[in-house]
Amino acid sequence: MNLSILYRGPLASCNYDCPYCPFAKRHDPPELLRADRAALARFTDWVEATDDVRLSVLFTPWGEGLTRSWYRDAMVRLSHLAHVDRVAIQTNLAARPDWLVEADPATVALWTTYHPGQVTRERFLARCERLRELGVRFSVGVVGLPEHLAEARALRAALPDEVYLWVNAADGHRYDAEQEATWTALDPLFGYSVRPHLSLDRPCHAGETAVSVNGDGTVRRCHFVAAPIGNLYDGSWRAALMPRACPNAVCDCHIGYVHLKPLGLRQVFAGGVLERIPAGWPERHR
Ligand code: SF4
């Protein structure tokens, strides 16, 4: 049995100040940080103990996790567990990546996002270079806003071909055919992001072989369907896993629609579903 878990604890603060983000420069009070740390410790213990399942974990904090020692420590610890196939996190890559020297590079991976205006391209590229030296798998992404285009092109030109650069369609932004082609020249898979996917009543791996878990262990099929289906810590998650159809009209976020069965994206991203690296990149996607 294989199960992918998207974990999101209470943490909602970030060191960056992106104009398109509700968590920009938010500060969490000490008691919330303590709660986040305790919740992550509980989750990490659960992963370690649940060795009858092959587990893959993606941390999807509201804010930035890697500036907190407990996320770095959890990733190192989980990366060395024999029943864990992947442990990845969404990050702005602000924290120095040297801690990854302690992690198993066969298991650990990063989903990184470049935020122009928050960090220089040079500094971001230096972080990417360090990840390459460490042999850590990572993708790099940008939000496809018109004001990011020049930086996105420069980033793509500076990154080695082996590094996949994804582009997320910006929330509430419409792309005409020319704009879509412009961004597709940078990310050949941009077409999956540019329009929401109709998902109502369509079969989805979410709730069957992928789930969303929050700090208190509540299990949902994904981050986008609010109804709980069980809890991690009372064992009820096991009986909850079953083939399911999506109850939402649309699914417009990669961490969701990558599991929508009719799209077949688990094949497109085979081996890199959680960290968003396409299979056979770059050869199969030219
Ligand atoms: S780095 Fe991410 S979490 Fe932080 S402000 Fe920017 S978009 Fe928000």
Ligand code: SF4
């Ligand atoms: S299609 Fe998207 S919203 Fe619907 S269940 Fe799957 S991941 Fe969740």
